[in-house]
Amino acid sequence: MSVSTQTIRHEYLRHNKKFPHVWCPGCGNGIVMAALLRAIYRMELSKDEVVLASGIGCSGRMPTYLDFNTLHTTHGRALTFATGVKLANPALNVVVVMGDGDATAIGGNHFIHAARRNLNLTAIIINNSIYGMTGGQYSPTTPFGARSTTSVYGHIEQAFSIAELAVTAGASFVARSTVYHAELLDTLIEQAMHKQGFAVVEVISNCHVQYGRRNQLGGAVDMLKSYKENAITVARAAQLTAEQLEGKTTIGVLTDRQLPVSTEEYEKIRLRAEQS
Amino acid sequence: MMPETPSKRQLLQGNEAIAHGALAAGCRFFAGYPITPASEISEELATLMPRSGGTFIQMEDEIASMGAIIGASLAGVKAMTATSGPGFSLIQENLGYACAAEVPCVVVNVMRGGPSTGLATSPAQGDVQMARWGTHGDHPIIVLAVSTVSDCFTTTIKAFNLSEQFRVPVIILSDEIVAHTRECVELPAPEEVYIINRIRPSVPPEWYKPYEGDSRGIPAMASFGDGYRHHITGLVHDDHGFPTENPGEILNFHQRLTQKITRGFPEIMMTRSYRLEDAEVAIIAYGSVARSAMRAVEEARQQGIRAGLLQLITLFPFPRSHVTPVLKQCRAVLVPEMNMGQISREVQRVNQSFCTVVKHNRVDGQVITPDELSTRLIKM
Ligand SMILES: Cc1ncc(C[n+]2csc(CCOP(=O)(O)OP(=O)(O)O)c2C)c(N)n1
Numbered sequence: 001m002s003v004s005t006q007t008i009r010h011e012y013l014r015h016n017k018k019f020p021h022v023w024c025p026g027c028g029n030g031i032v033m034a035a036l037l038r039a040i041y042r043m044e045l046s047k048d049e050v051v052l053a054s055g056i057g058c059s060g061r062m063p064t065y066l067d068f069n070t071l072h073t074t075h076g077r078a079l080t081f082a083t084g085v086k087l088a089n090p091a092l093n094v095v096v097v098m099g100d101g102d103a104t105a106i107g108g109n110h111f112i113h114a115a116r117r118n119l120n121l122t123a124i125i126i127n128n129s130i131y132g133m134t135g136g137q138y139s140p141t142t143p144f145g146a147r148s149t150t151s152v153y154g155h156i157e158q159a160f161s162i163a164e165l166a167v168t169a170g171a172s173f174v175a176r177s178t179v180y181h182a183e184l185l186d187t188l189i190e191q192a193m194h195k196q197g198f199a200v201v202e203v204i205s206n207c208h209v210q211y212g213r214r215n216q217l218g219g220a221v222d223m224l225k226s227y228k229e230n231a232i233t234v235a236r237a238a239q240l241t242a243e244q245l246e247g248k249t250t251i252g253v254l255t256d257r258q259l260p261v262s263t264e265e266y267e268k269i270r271l272r273a274e275q276s
Numbered sequence: 277m278m279p280e281t282p283s284k285r286q287l288l289q290g291n292e293a294i295a296h297g298a299l300a301a302g303c304r305f306f307a308g309y310p311i312t313p314a315s316e317i318s319e320e321l322a323t324l325m326p327r328s329g330g331t332f333i334q335m336e337d338e339i340a341s342m343g344a345i346i347g348a349s350l351a352g353v354k355a356m357t358a359t360s361g362p363g364f365s366l367i368q369e370n371l372g373y374a375c376a377a378e379v380p381c382v383v384v385n386v387m388r389g390g391p392s393t394g395l396a397t398s399p400a401q402g403d404v405q406m407a408r409w410g411t412h413g414d415h416p417i418i419v420l421a422v423s424t425v426s427d428c429f430t431t432t433i434k435a436f437n438l439s440e441q442f443r444v445p446v447i448i449l450s451d452e453i454v455a456h457t458r459e460c461v462e463l464p465a466p467e468e469v470y471i472i473n474r475i476r477p478s479v480p481p482e483w484y485k486p487y488e489g490d491s492r493g494i495p496a497m498a499s500f501g502d503g504y505r506h507h508i509t510g511l512v513h514d515d516h517g518f519p520t521e522n523p524g525e526i527l528n529f530h531q532r533l534t535q536k537i538t539r540g541f542p543e544i545m546m547t548r549s550y551r552l553e554d555a556e557v558a559i560i561a562y563g564s565v566a567r568s569a570m571r572a573v574e575e576a577r578q579q580g581i582r583a584g585l586l587q588l589i590t591l592f593p594f595p596r597s598h599v600t601p602v603l604k605q606c607r608a609v610l611v612p613e614m615n616m617g618q619i620s621r622e623v624q625r626v627n628q629s630f631c632t633v634v635k636h637n638r639v640d641g642q643v644i645t646p647d648e649l650s651t652r653l654i655k656m
Pocket residue numbers: 056057058059060075098099100101102103126128130131132133134139207
């Protein structure tokens with residue numbers, strides 16, 4: 001692609017927003033934001049037809065900075081607001097950005113039902129394994145044994161695999177990337193936005209400030225390096241045993257299937273209702 | 277059926293009349309979660325919405341229903357949800373969001389016995405103060421009460437109009453009796469229905485400030501997708517809609533939220549007077565209790581007591597300017613409620629020793645009968 005990310009950023013960042021942003025230097029959220037912008041740029045969408053919704057958390061601040069129709073909702077509820085927006089105006093391209101706590105703790109019920117309901121929405125979940133904004137408490141994706149401000153002696157619960165949860169709950173498209181694999185991320189987000197149906201992209205991301213630091217994972221660069229080392233493609237993962245996959249992060253498209261999309265199904269309901 | 281043809285009489289239940297009122301007001305999005313005694317509103321709209329080009333959706337819980345109606349309203353479609361006590365507790369988080377972000381929408385609470393799961397099929401009025409103060413933080417809200425099936429239709433239209441006009445959520449409090457009573461109502465033809473729609477921005481997009489109030493403090497509202505890209509948040513925000521921690525901007529935010537409602541008092545506050553002209557004793561009532569009260573007034577009059585009724589349609593902002601003259605005029609005022617005394621607190625608050633305010637409370641899941649009220653009136 002000939003156009004630089006810099007140019008794209010200037011196209012989509014809000015000039016009237018009082019910067020600086022709230023994110024720590026090196027935070028993975030910025031990488032996800034740039035990937036989203038590159039995907040939108042490639043899709044040649046007009047800014048007016050994009051709605052970017054988010055919940056509450058560091059990740060939740062993303063829409064504030066971007067020049068779309070933006071909606072910063074309540075913690076965990078972004079998908080419910082997005083459902084209303086999409087059903088009220090199906091022509092809009094609705095993308096929802098959430099944190100791991102946002103999407104799978106407080107918003108877990110909304111998440112699985114959004115997947116099952118299969119509206120034409122794109123959900124990007126920035127999984128940094130921690131509650132970043134509130135100061136590093138454990139989240140549903142904090143690994144067993146990890147330290148957080150509320151698991152100071154080591155975490156005793158198992159972590160969710162967000163992408164697999166989405167597959168099981170019935171999403172039409174599910175993919176995973178890490179913030180190291182930025183180009184893959186662009187493509188996955190673009191594919192997700194093109195997909196007719198509920199599309200989920202889980203992004204493994206670094207919160208070196210609240211998570212990395214407490215778990216001796218180093219700074220942002222060290223965490224990105226570890227994503228590079230531990231990532232494994234879906235195709236390769238299929239050939240490995242569960243034991244061999246231990247500690248690995250599977251990246252790529254996990255599911256891409258055709259299911260009835262409820263936005264379109266409702267159109268049929270309208271016809272049926274008019275005839276009855 | 278939607279009133280597509282000239283006005284017609286229909287035998288409807290209160291809940292059904294709310295559904296018809298919503299459609300007549302232009303509501304084209306409904307999200308709900310089943311709960312007794314409100315479910316018929318969902319069922320009716322699941323049938324009627326698609327026929328009217330609107331959308332019905334059953335969400336995974338009431339938190340989600342409230343989120344969805346806010347989203348729909350932001351996309352430019354009038355939206356409503358309906359629930360009862362336990363669900364009303366769940367909607368509070370996003371209801372507060374709608375107040376902060378000034379998103380028009382209507383929430384129906386068909387009250388049943390509480391607290392908690394309470395008495396699912398019994399009438400009650402226990403959620404009155406909750407409707408006013410249920411969310412966290414400080415902000416005004418509009419709360420209306422219905423007492424007849426006909427009220428259910430007209431007050432729902434009124435609720436949408438106020439919500440659109442003032443950019444504030446409006447709560448309709450119904451109760452199990454009103455919800456399930458069947459009465460014949462006259463549904464007007466669509467062109468006879470007075471409808472208010474939110475003001476749209478008239479400036480070019482680059483000039484648009486989504487939270488700059490007009491002379492009455494109400495900002496013009498653009499919909500997502502119509503070219504006025506802007507930011508909506510539940511954080512305290514400036515005129516541009518962006519989060520702020522500037523004390524001056526925070527103060528502006530709060531003052532405007534409050535003042536837009538205060539300035540609207542004359543339009544928002546609605547009551548009905550019945551035989552108050554020469555009354556020496558009066559009942560102040562709302563909801564289904566107002567019907568028993570009207571009958572009690574008749575019975576008391578037959579006994580030679582000069583009794584009257586002030587029926588509150590608007591519960592909040594509390595219609596002080598309508599209540600005070602009654603307190604000044606009467607020797608004593610009776611406030612019957614199916615709770616332990618929630619509107620009587622308001623009446624007592626505005627009663628500056630003008631008269632005696634007597635509470636009459638019933639929380640045993642039974643209705644307040646005309647007899648028990650006329651007996652009290654006669655002794656007052
Ligand atoms: C109902 C509610 N409970 C708690 C909070 C406090 N809170 C704000 S952000 C957050 C968690 C953020 O973690 P995550 O969703 O993983 O996002 P991140 O900050 O890591 O991007 C919490 C618990 C809230 N805002 N609302």
